[in-house]
Amino acid sequence: MTENRLYLGTKRYSSWSLRGWMAVRLAGLRVEEVMIPLAGGSTPAVKAASPSGFVPYLEHDGNRIWDSLAIGEYCAELEPGLWPSARADRAHARAVAAEMHSGFRELRINMPMSLYRSAKGAGAAPAVLADIARIERVWAETLARSGGPYLNGAQPGIADCMYAPVVFRFMTYAPSLSETSEAYCAQMRAHHLMQSWYADAALEPQDWWIASMEAAL
Numbered sequence: 653m654t655e656n657r658l659y660l661g662t663k664r665y666s667s668w669s670l671r672g673w674m675a676v677r678l679a680g681l682r683v684e685e686v687m688i689p690l691a692g693g694s695t696p697a698v699k700a701a702s703p704s705g706f707v708p709y710l711e712h713d714g715n716r717i718w719d720s721l722a723i724g725e726y727c728a729e730l731e732p733g734l735w736p737s738a739r740a741d742r743a744h745a746r747a748v749a750a751e752m753h754s755g756f757r758e759l760r761i762n763m764p765m766s767l768y769r770s771a772k773g774a775g776a777a778p779a780v781l782a783d784i785a786r787i788e789r790v791w792a793e794t795l796a797r798s799g800g801p802y803l804n805g806a807q808p809g810i811a812d813c814m815y816a817p818v819v820f821r822f823m824t825y826a827p828s829l830s831e832t833s834e835a836y837c838a839q840m841r842a843h844h845l846m847q848s849w850y851a852d853a854a855l856e857p858q859d860w861w862i863a864s865m866e867a868a869l
Contacts, residue, residue: 656683659701659709661690662860663853667765667817670849671720672708674813677845678734679727681712689860721753724810734809741797745804745811748790752814759783763821766865767853772826781827787818788833795832801839808843816840820850 658676660669676683688697688707702709704718710726717723728734735742762775794803794811803811819840822829829837840846 655711656681656713657686657711658683659686659688659698659707659711661688661695661698661707662856662862663687663849664767664856664860665690665765665862665865666707667760667820668706668720669708670765670817670820671813672710672723673849674808674816674845675720675724675727675734675810676710678808678813679731681727681730683710683712689856690862692862692864721749721810721814724749724813728810733807734804736798736804736809744794744797745809748794748803749811749814751790752811752818756783756787756818759787759818759821763825764865765817765820766824767820767850769824769866770868771824775825776827784827784829787815788830791815791836792830792832795836801836803836808840808845812840816846819846 658673658681660666660673663669673685686701688695688701690698698707699705701707702718703716706718708718708720708723710717710723712726715726717726724734736745758777758779762777762780763771791803795801798805802808803815819837822833822837823841
């Protein structure tokens, strides 16, 4: 019998794991979650489990997928509604998902995902604010195309999965946002999968915590 597993890092911190996990759950894949506590740098257990040495890593029906966007594409083949139905809208959604996958370096470095950290106002360097402004433009344009309340339309899709960790980052660091962005963040935060991830993170043992990711700023 094929073992179906999704390997994830610490839910308090692993933004990439959140992306893959949300896609898998939206697609309704039945997988066992295998949690690997992150060590703040190289984590030997991750390198031993995943072909790339990173999480998330999905094993499903004999297939091995070790990149968050590739996991999203795999899930969308099983549940096509995770991308918009119209070709032009689908191309746009893929472009904004890929931009999140490869870009926004300053935001990632200066506002790392740490769900229960107290860090309002931290990390707001000019380059970070430029990243945030670009994200807000992406959200506004995509929501206008999709009709909302999600980037994918009436229900969340792969583009929403890719930006889900940004929603949690904005909760932690509380930058000034437009009304459109605030509404989108609230919509995402209220989704049952986001609530589940946040609740699971609260239950992780304290010895999984990384001191530098928990310090108040």
